[in-house]
Structure formats: structure tokens, C-alpha cells
Amino acid sequence: MHPTTSQAGELAVASVQRLEMIDLTGRLHQIVATCGIPEGIVHLYNPHTTAGLLINEGADPDVQRDLLGALDQMTPSRYPYRHAEGNSPAHLMSALTGATTTVFIHQGRLRLGTWQRIFFCEFDGPRDRQVWWKIIAG
Amino acid sequence: MHPTTSQAGELAVASVQRLEMIDLTGRLHQIVATCGIPEGIVHLYNPHTTAGLLINEGADPDVQRDLLGALDQMTPSRYPYRHAEGNSPAHLMSALTGATTTVFIHQGRLRLGTWQRIFFCEFDGPRDRQVWWKIIAG
Amino acid sequence: MHPTTSQAGELAVASVQRLEMIDLTGRLHQIVATCGIPEGIVHLYNPHTTAGLLINEGADPDVQRDLLGALDQMTPSRYPYRHAEGNSPAHLMSALTGATTTVFIHQGRLRLGTWQRIFFCEFDGPRDRQVWWKIIAG
Numbered sequence: 001m002h003p004t005t006s007q008a009g010e011l012a013v014a015s016v017q018r019l020e021m022i023d024l025t026g027r028l029h030q031i032v033a034t035c036g037i038p039e040g041i042v043h044l045y046n047p048h049t050t051a052g053l054l055i056n057e058g059a060d061p062d063v064q065r066d067l068l069g070a071l072d073q074m075t076p077s078r079y080p081y082r083h084a085e086g087n088s089p090a091h092l093m094s095a096l097t098g099a100t101t102t103v104f105i106h107q108g109r110l111r112l113g114t115w116q117r118i119f120f121c122e123f124d125g126p127r128d129r130q131v132w133w134k135i136i137a138g
Numbered sequence: 139m140h141p142t143t144s145q146a147g148e149l150a151v152a153s154v155q156r157l158e159m160i161d162l163t164g165r166l167h168q169i170v171a172t173c174g175i176p177e178g179i180v181h182l183y184n185p186h187t188t189a190g191l192l193i194n195e196g197a198d199p200d201v202q203r204d205l206l207g208a209l210d211q212m213t214p215s216r217y218p219y220r221h222a223e224g225n226s227p228a229h230l231m232s233a234l235t236g237a238t239t240t241v242f243i244h245q246g247r248l249r250l251g252t253w254q255r256i257f258f259c260e261f262d263g264p265r266d267r268q269v270w271w272k273i274i275a276g
Numbered sequence: 277m278h279p280t281t282s283q284a285g286e287l288a289v290a291s292v293q294r295l296e297m298i299d300l301t302g303r304l305h306q307i308v309a310t311c312g313i314p315e316g317i318v319h320l321y322n323p324h325t326t327a328g329l330l331i332n333e334g335a336d337p338d339v340q341r342d343l344l345g346a347l348d349q350m351t352p353s354r355y356p357y358r359h360a361e362g363n364s365p366a367h368l369m370s371a372l373t374g375a376t377t378t379v380f381i382h383q384g385r386l387r388l389g390t391w392q393r394i395f396f397c398e399f400d401g402p403r404d405r406q407v408w409w410k411i412i413a414g
Binding site for chain 2: 315317330331332333336338339341342343345346347349350372373374377378379380382387388389390391392412414
Binding site for chain 1: 281282284319321322323324325350351352355356357358359360361364365367368370371372374375376378408410412413
């Protein structure tokens with residue numbers, strides 16, 4: 001029998017505010033603990049164009065508030081946007097945080113820095129969202 | 139005979155404006171359809187320091203115009219830049235959008251969100267550019 | 277005997293300034309040259325929440341100075357930050373540059389664009405830092 005070399009799945013995420021960072025770390029730890037791949041890479045993919053993925057501090061919730069507030073402030077609000085939906089700043093914040101990220105698996109565990117947690121970033125909520133994941137052995 | 143486990147290649151991209159988002163999605167769909175790897179990851183790499191890669195909305199071209207315009211506006215223009223070529227804002231926009239991205243392959247197809255398309259971002263055109271790709275099975 | 281299909285390790289990085297780009301390219305070339313994996317992907321991971329990873333120009337050191345200075349200027353300094361450590365702008369610059377990046381290996385060598393080098397970005401130094409790497413064959 002072949003050992004498992006990859007696994008994939010999806011996480012449902014429901015945002016309740018316009019701007020929000022939703023911590024996925026606990027669910028990802030669970031997936032990694034049960035995937036049968038002790039060494040490898042977790043690839044995360046955000047399929048939305050007004051959301052992002054971010055790895056940053058999770059210990060003090062003020063960091064998340066500051067990150068979202070400052071990102072919102074630095075995104076031009078007086079630019080003559082043409083996109084009729086009116087959410088162009090959300091597209092820009094999505095572009096700045098990115099659609100993908102990767103985390104290592106070592107000895108059967110997700111390997112994060114001391115203060116790091118993995119966040120789904122909502123920039124145009126509230127909405128029902130998804131995060132896709134794929135784990136590759138290696 | 140071994141099954142195919144990886145493939146690699148390059149895309150030529152020619153920009154015609156200073157700031158431009160060039161949609162690579164159709165060409166990448168074609169590569170994935172013919173690569174012989176039904177499940178895996180497409181790694182994309184931008185080898186340029188005044189360009190970027192972005193996955194965002196492709197349905198309304200105004201989103202691309204808004205993204206480029208707002209990114210250009212938020213990049214400091216009055217900073218006392220020292221780089222003699224005068225294109226430091228293009229280097230900064232390249233840093234903000236990034237040199238790499240990854241997309242999943244599932245059932246022989248590139249797996250994108252409903253509104254997503256994959257763009258090469260030119261920040262110092264017009265120029266002849268490249269995007270490198272590598273597909274890993276998994 | 278199985279051929280080598282993955283390798284992993286860490287780089288120690290010591291920053292000496294608050295804002296600093298530290299070139300990791302030479303050390304990564306050395307790792308790739310000795311890892312025994314001629315074709316594959318180098319995954320780089322920054323485990324810190326006030327630092328980042330960036331691939332950009334290394335030929336003219338003024339580009340690094342301009343990048344750090346302009347990034348610092350565009351990050352809001354007058355926002356009413358609440359995080360008690362006072363380093364919220366460093367968290368934001370970390371979010372904008374990202375925790376991860378990937379580079380291709382081809383014919384036993386790291387494959388970079390002509391002007392590209394790989395940088396660890398310090399946004400809250402001086403500190404002792406780490407960069408984790410994992411190479412996957414493919």
C-alpha cells in the first residue's frame with residue numbers, strides 16, 4: 001500500500017463584520033493532526049477577490065484591530081474608483097494580503113512561530129467564505 | 139514507466155503600458171489541460187523586480203484599472219528616493235504584490251474562485267517579461 | 277536506496293537596525309548546491325510577526341533603502357493604534373511583505389531573475405531572527 005502523499009479539503013468561514021480577521025489555526029492544527037502526513041507543506045488558498053490570508057500575531061487581539069484599521073486607512077478612499085459595486089478598496093486590500101500562503105508540517109504538527117496564527121481576512125463582509133487547503137508530503 | 143510528477147516552463151509576456159495587468163488565465167488553463175498531472179500545485183514565479191503576480195477579479199475590467207490606480211496613488215511619490223533609475227515606486231509595488239503565487243489543480247483543471255483570474259502586473263512598462271511556472275503532482 | 281526528495285533547515289539572521297533588508301541569497305545558493313535535489317522548490321518561511329520576506333533588486337543598495345523608507349512612510353503613523361507594545365506599524369509591514377515565499381531549483385541551482393536577490397526584512401530590530409527553509413523535489 002502506498003503511504004499517503006497528499007490530502008485536500010475546504011474550510012467554511014462565516015464573517016460577521018465588514019473587516020474581520022478570523023483565526024483558522026485551531027482547525028488547521030486538527031487537519032494536520034489527522035491527515036497522516038508527518039512532514040510536508042500545507043498550501044492555503046483563498047478563492048475570493050475581496051478577502052485575504054495572513055499569518056500574524058494572535059496573542060493580543062489589538063494587533064488584529066490595528067492591522068485592519070491601518071490597512072483600511074492606507075487604502076485610498078478618495079480615488080475616483082470606477083467599479084460599480086463600490087468595493088474597490090476591498091479588492092486592493094485583498095491584493096495586498098494575497099490569495100495564498102504556505103506553512104510547514106514537522107513531526108506531525110503545524111510549525112508556526114511563537115506568536116503566529118493563521119487568519120482569513122474579510123474585507124467586504126459579512127459573507128459566507130471558503131478556504132481551500134492541500135497538504136503535500138515532503 | 140513512471141507517471142509524470144512535475145513539469146516546468148515559461149510564459150512570455152509583453153506589456154504595452156507603464157501600469158498594466160495582463161491576464162494569464164487562459165494560457166495557464168491550457169498548460170494544465172495538457173501537462174498530464176490531474177492533481178497538484180501550479181507554482182508561478184515572476185523573475186522581475188518591477189513587476190508582480192496577482193490573483194483577483196477579472197470579470198469587470200474596471201477592477202483592474204482601480205487596483206492599479208489606487209496602488210499607484212498609495213505608493214509615496216514625494217519620498218526622497220535615491221535609486222538613480224527613478225523607478226523606486228515600481229520596486230515598491232512589486233514588493234507589495236509579490237514575486238510568487240500558487241494555484242491548485244483538481245481533476246485536471248486549474249481550480250480558481252468564481253471571480254478570480256491570474257494576472258501578471260507590470261509596474262514599469264512597456265517591457266518584454268517572463269513568468270516561470272512549475273507544476274508539482276500531489 | 278531512495279533518492280533524496282526533501283530537505284529542511286533553518287538560517288539564523290541577526291538584524292542591527294530597526295528597518296533592514298538582509299540578503300540571504302548567498303547562503304541559499306550554498307544550501308541548494310549541497311542538498312542533492314537538482315530540480316524542485318525552495319519554500320521559505322518567516323516565523324516572526326514583525327518581519328517579512330521579499331525578493332527584489334539587490335544590485336543597487338539604494339533600492340533597499342528606498343523600499344524600506346517608502347514602506348515606512350506609507351504605513352499610517354497617526355492611526356490610533358491600541359497594541360501596547362507600540363510596534364503595530366511593524367506588524368502591518370510584516371503583513372504587506374508576507375511570511376512565505378518560494379523559489380525554483382533548476383539544474384542544481386537556485387533560479388532567480390537577473391536582478392533578484394532574496395531578503396529577510398526586519399521591521400522591528402535589532403533582533404535575533406530565523407528563517408526556515410524546506411526543499412521539495414519536483
